[in-house]
Amino acid sequence: MQQWRVATRAEEETRLLGRSLGKAAPAGMVVLLNGPLGAGKTCFAQGVAYGLGVAEQTPVTSPTYALMNIHQGRVPLYHFDLYRLSRVDDLEDLGYDEYAEGQGLTLVEWADRMGEPLGSSLVVTISSSGENDRQIEFTAVDPAGRQLLSEVKSTWEAARSAENL
Numbered sequence: 001m002q003q004w005r006v007a008t009r010a011e012e013e014t015r016l017l018g019r020s021l022g023k024a025a026p027a028g029m030v031v032l033l034n035g036p037l038g039a040g041k042t043c044f045a046q047g048v049a050y051g052l053g054v055a056e057q058t059p060v061t062s063p064t065y066a067l068m069n070i071h072q073g074r075v076p077l078y079h080f081d082l083y084r085l086s087r088v089d090d091l092e093d094l095g096y097d098e099y100a101e102g103q104g105l106t107l108v109e110w111a112d113r114m115g116e117p118l119g120s121s122l123v124v125t126i127s128s129s130g131e132n133d134r135q136i137e138f139t140a141v142d143p144a145g146r147q148l149l150s151e152v153k154s155t156w157e158a159a160r161s162a163e164n165l
């Protein structure tokens with residue numbers, strides 16, 4: 001699967017969608033999260049973390065100032081937020097390449113602020129179409145991303161019908 005668009009109507013739904021990705025994601029993958037401030041990137045990232053097995057009470061917030069947070073799940077989650085960065089050089093100073101090439105799941109908010117595109121398997125773009133309405137578009141970049149995307153879709157569909165959404 002190459003592309004998939006889904007609508008959510010509450011932050012819990014976006015979190016559930018992220019959870020589907022966290023459950024399905026294999027080790028060593030890079031997923032980019034784009035969309036304006038308040039779109040729901042962090043909300044999605046919370047779901048990813050819990051789906052990966054990060055303890056549910058763990059606060060998962062935008063690492064806007066820290067630039068990166070690590071959470072321990074079934075594999076580590078490397079959660080980046082590039083809002084305050086604009087150059088790939090700054091990203092390299094953070095040791096980004098080693099994380100991205102490592103065995104964790106690398107999740108990058110504001111990936112599109114970099115001058116050049118970051119290598120990834122899946123790009124998630126969130127846009128707002130009303131106070132609580134969001135459009136979430138997934139684009140698979142490589143075969144691993146396509147595989148993950150079909151699993152996210154089926155996990156989400158099962159979760160959604162279980163929750164009567």
Ligand SMILES: Nc1ncnc2c1ncn2[C@@H]1O[C@H](COP(=O)(O)OP(=O)(O)O)[C@@H](O)[C@H]1O
Pocket residue numbers: 008009010011012013014035036037038039040041042043044062109131132133134
């Ligand atoms: N369907 C939805 N999905 C995600 N967030 C939503 C939704 N509807 C409303 N919101 C609100 O939008 C905001 C999203 O914030 P956040 O996830 O921090 O955004 P970002 O990280 O993209 O800046 C939260 O205040 C959340 O309650």
Ligand SMILES: [Mg+2]
Pocket residue numbers: 041042062081109
């Ligand atoms: Mg955020």
